Amino acid sequence: MDAIDRRIVNALQGGFPVCERPFAAVAEGLGLDEAGLIARLKALVERGILSRFGPLYAAEGLGGAVTLAAMAVPEERFEAVAAQVNAHVEVAHNYARNHRLNMWFVLATEDRAGIAATLAEIARETGIPVLNMPRLAEYRIGLRLEA
Amino acid sequence: MELSPRDRALLAALADGLPLAPSPYAAIGRDLGMAEAEVLARLRAMLAAGIIRRFGVVVRHHELGYRANAMIAWQVPDAAIDAAGRVLATQPGVTLCYRRAPGPPDWPYTLFCMIHGRDRATVLAQAEQAARNAGLADMPRAVLFSGRRFQQRGARFATSEEGAAWTRSTGAS
Numbered sequence: 001m002d003a004i005d006r007r008i009v010n011a012l013q014g015g016f017p018v019c020e021r022p023f024a025a026v027a028e029g030l031g032l033d034e035a036g037l038i039a040r041l042k043a044l045v046e047r048g049i050l051s052r053f054g055p056l057y058a059a060e061g062l063g064g065a066v067t068l069a070a071m072a073v074p075e076e077r078f079e080a081v082a083a084q085v086n087a088h089v090e091v092a093h094n095y096a097r098n099h100r101l102n103m104w105f106v107l108a109t110e111d112r113a114g115i116a117a118t119l120a121e122i123a124r125e126t127g128i129p130v131l132n133m134p135r136l137a138e139y140r141i142g143l144r145l146e147a
Numbered sequence: 148m149e150l151s152p153r154d155r156a157l158l159a160a161l162a163d164g165l166p167l168a169p170s171p172y173a174a175i176g177r178d179l180g181m182a183e184a185e186v187l188a189r190l191r192a193m194l195a196a197g198i199i200r201r202f203g204v205v206v207r208h209h210e211l212g213y214r215a216n217a218m219i220a221w222q223v224p225d226a227a228i229d230a231a232g233r234v235l236a237t238q239p240g241v242t243l244c245y246r247r248a249p250g251p252p253d254w255p256y257t258l259f260c261m262i263h264g265r266d267r268a269t270v271l272a273q274a275e276q277a278a279r280n281a282g283l284a285d286m287p288r289a290v291l292f293s294g295r296r297f298q299q300r301g302a303r304f305a306t307s308e309e310g311a312a313w314t315r316s317t318g319a320s
Binding site (some may be wrong): 009012013014015016017018019020021022023024034035038041045048049050051052053054055056057068070072074095096097098099100101104105129132133134135136137138139140 | 162165171182187191199206217228235236247248256292294295
């Protein structure tokens with residue numbers, strides 16, 4: 001990544017125009033040309049630095065439901081339980097973390113009832129209680145990382 | 148805002164992202180039999196209504212050099228959470244900040260944030276400073292660094308990671 005790539009990544013995390021020639025508009029602000037910007041973006045996607053380019057939704061606005069859940073998994077069962085949990089298509093990110101509650105995952109379903117049903121199923125399949133921590137308020141969602 | 152079938156078709160078409168081409172909205176519209184002007188108008192309306200939080204890139208934090216990722220949660224009296232959360236959200240390094248339902252007795256914590264940094268020492272220092280500034284220095288807390296990541300089916304780390312997760316699981320259709 002060179003200095004121009006960094007400027008592109010930093011600029012585009014703030015948003016992307018909805019207009020007929022959006023890449024041309026962004027390029028102009030960065031002192032690049034449209035074709036050059038598109039070529040660099042393609043390269044950043046190919047190298048895996050950018051995973052996706054497009055809209056980010058508010059799940060609740062579309063009727064969906066999201067929660068954060070955690071489990072205390074015995075170390076010797078960790079891999080097996082991870083496979084059981086991840087077999088559910090509703091499970092998105094699943095991270096091991098350094099706490100007695102050592103498995104943390106985000107669950108996203110098409111409606112609110114889906115959250116309770118999926119968590120109950122995971123608890124039944126694994127025999128491990130699942131702690132559900134739904135979001136009650138949000139103070140910041142704008143994850144931006146300086147490249 | 149009530150989503151129409153055409154809005155939903157548009158969201159589904161965008162689930163995998165926008166084409167990297169000079170007129171990406173026209174290209175999306177061609178696949179759907181929708182004029183570019185209609186695509187633009189529908190997207191602007193969904194942005195204005197907050198159904199789309201924003202358009203932009205999703206960076207892979209690990210690939211950008213952000214190798215340390217901590218979830219920090221505090222046990223805060225209910226009456227103090229909103230004020231502390233609003234300050235915490237503005238602190239350097241803090242990328243996400245939420246109030247969540249607790250799960251006592253194992254998990255009495257209610258105010259959550261994520262700090263992404265290039266190494267653990269930086270993240271811990273930022274957490275300490277953020278706690279002081281938000282009046283949380285004396286509150287019980289848990290600091291959980293992430294270890295292995297089990298990423299499935301191309302799940303995307305996103306600005307609103309939860310929103311992107313939802314898109315992935317449902318295709319926004």
